[in-house]
Amino acid sequence: MTLHMDDLNLAEDIMKQALRAGAEAAEVFIRSGRGTSVEAKDGEVEALEASHGAEIALRVLKNNRLGFSYVTGANGIEGIVRRAVECLEWSDEDAYNTIPASAVPADIPLYDSIIGSLKEEWLISGALSLEKNALQYDEKIKKVRKAEVSFSLSDTLIINSAGINHSYKKSAVSAQVTAFAQDEKGESQIASDFTVCRRLSDINLGSVAVNAAQRAIELIGPRKIAAEKLPVILPPDIAVEFLEVLSASFSADAVQKKRSFFAGKEGRAVASKVIHIEDDALMPWGNGSFPLDDEGVAAQRKVLVSGGTLLGFLHNSYTAKKAGTASTGNAVRGSAKGLPGIGITNLFIRPAEGGKDKSSFVSSLDKGILVTSVMGAHTANPVSGDFSIGISGLMIEGGSVSYPFSEAVISGNLLEMFKNVVETGSDLKFYGRAGSPSLLIGEMDISA
Numbered sequence: 001m002t003l004h005m006d007d008l009n010l011a012e013d014i015m016k017q018a019l020r021a022g023a024e025a026a027e028v029f030i031r032s033g034r035g036t037s038v039e040a041k042d043g044e045v046e047a048l049e050a051s052h053g054a055e056i057a058l059r060v061l062k063n064n065r066l067g068f069s070y071v072t073g074a075n076g077i078e079g080i081v082r083r084a085v086e087c088l089e090w091s092d093e094d095a096y097n098t099i100p101a102s103a104v105p106a107d108i109p110l111y112d113s114i115i116g117s118l119k120e121e122w123l124i125s126g127a128l129s130l131e132k133n134a135l136q137y138d139e140k141i142k143k144v145r146k147a148e149v150s151f152s153l154s155d156t157l158i159i160n161s162a163g164i165n166h167s168y169k170k171s172a173v174s175a176q177v178t179a180f181a182q183d184e185k186g187e188s189q190i191a192s193d194f195t196v197c198r199r200l201s202d203i204n205l206g207s208v209a210v211n212a213a214q215r216a217i218e219l220i221g222p223r224k225i226a227a228e229k230l231p232v233i234l235p236p237d238i239a240v241e242f243l244e245v246l247s248a249s250f251s252a253d254a255v256q257k258k259r260s261f262f263a264g265k266e267g268r269a270v271a272s273k274v275i276h277i278e279d280d281a282l283m284p285w286g287n288g289s290f291p292l293d294d295e296g297v298a299a300q301r302k303v304l305v306s307g308g309t310l311l312g313f314l315h316n317s318y319t320a321k322k323a324g325t326a327s328t329g330n331a332v333r334g335s336a337k338g339l340p341g342i343g344i345t346n347l348f349i350r351p352a353e354g355g356k357d358k359s360s361f362v363s364s365l366d367k368g369i370l371v372t373s374v375m376g377a378h379t380a381n382p383v384s385g386d387f388s389i390g391i392s393g394l395m396i397e398g399g400s401v402s403y404p405f406s407e408a409v410i411s412g413n414l415l416e417m418f419k420n421v422v423e424t425g426s427d428l429k430f431y432g433r434a435g436s437p438s439l440l441i442g443e444m445d446i447s448a
Contacts, residue, residue, distance in 0.1 A: 102163030
């Protein structure tokens with residue numbers, strides 16, 4: 001069974017049952033959704049998948065003890081209260097356990113009714129055109145390994161005994177493609193691109209296909225490069241990978257557990273003066289936007305780094321109470337199967353003014369590299385920030401791209417790298433919930 005967000009009676013009944021069973025406070029979280037994806041291959045539909053479902057989570061408090069339970073769909077609803085209340089007997093007392101009070105949700109556009117009415121035929125046409133556009137970009141594109149278009153819709157309801165009672169809808173449409181390029185010598189490369197948008201008018205399937213094909217072609221015939229220190233250009237998609245690694249250290253939970261390399265650095269310089277990082281849940285049509293977080297706190301815009309200085313962290317209600325501050329509205333759940341953790345909304349490096357992009361940075365360098373692929377950015381040490389990861393990219397000589405390279409390694413420290421950013425571009429682009437413009441970084445250690 002798929003639950004609908006107008007079924008408020010069910011949530012209210014669960015909450016009332018929990019309070020009658022002895023809980024001092026209770027919270028019910030329900031999320032339902034459906035989606036469809038189509039993958040094309042060799043001019044035909046390779047796969048068509050549809051999904052739908054719903055999850056319910058119950059959180060209860062008594063004497064500073066926390067109880068939790070969840071169900072998927074309609075199965076087990078009758079036992080959700082009993083299991084949550086039973087958990088109270090076995091959990092430890094924690095003075096920071098809390099359920100937030102009522103708040104006024106933000107008014108943000110997140111649901112596109114056009115996506116809500118999409119038919120399978122549109123997805124099929126989109127997937128086929130994605131594959132076709134990639135293949136037609138250049139004769140060197142011999143095959144498309146993945147051309148997929150999908151859409152999803154979700155409903156979220158949060159109600160608690162402290163007065164929160166809100167629901168909202170979200171829509172999303174996405175596309176991804178992987179292109180295989182080969183030249184007359186038989187040398188080959190593959191490259192991918194993807195995009196996800198909340199409204200249909202923002203998606204450009206042709207651009208996704210062209211980007212993947214272009215990247216695959218420009219990497220054909222890579223050379224090995226010598227070990228040296230060189231300026232580095234990170235285009236938006238690569239900069240986002242490093243920003244996502246950095247994002248974990250903005251979590252107040254990581255800070256409080258000494259698992260963040262930002263611990264103890266609030267008010268200090270942690271990046272170059274050109275770096276400004278924000279987490280903005282109020283961004284219209286943003287992939288990470290919402291009117292309220294996953295425990296009912298109103299959405300907010302937070303400036304985390306300004307002029308390179310660390311200003312603060314991301315909180316849910318638990319870490320905020322522990323720190324003696326207010327939640328920043330960053331409680332997130334991967335699903336209803338877990339308690340609210342801390343996560344980003346729309347985290348991005350604010351772009352500079354002036355119209356510069358990666359091509360402008362290329363023309364400014366006598367010698368350097370443009371990174372087009374990183375392998376294992378997530379392996380950076382979450383406490384120290386040290387990393388050593390594989391990269392591929394393009395060598396720059398005399399202000400222009402001279403040849404592609406592969407099997408190189410870039411090493412350093414994440415904080416030192418961000419302190420060494422010379423300039424940010426104006427070409428901000430989001431990939432999921434994180435976004436960045438191109439970044440020009442001073443010399444870094446490159447080895448073969």
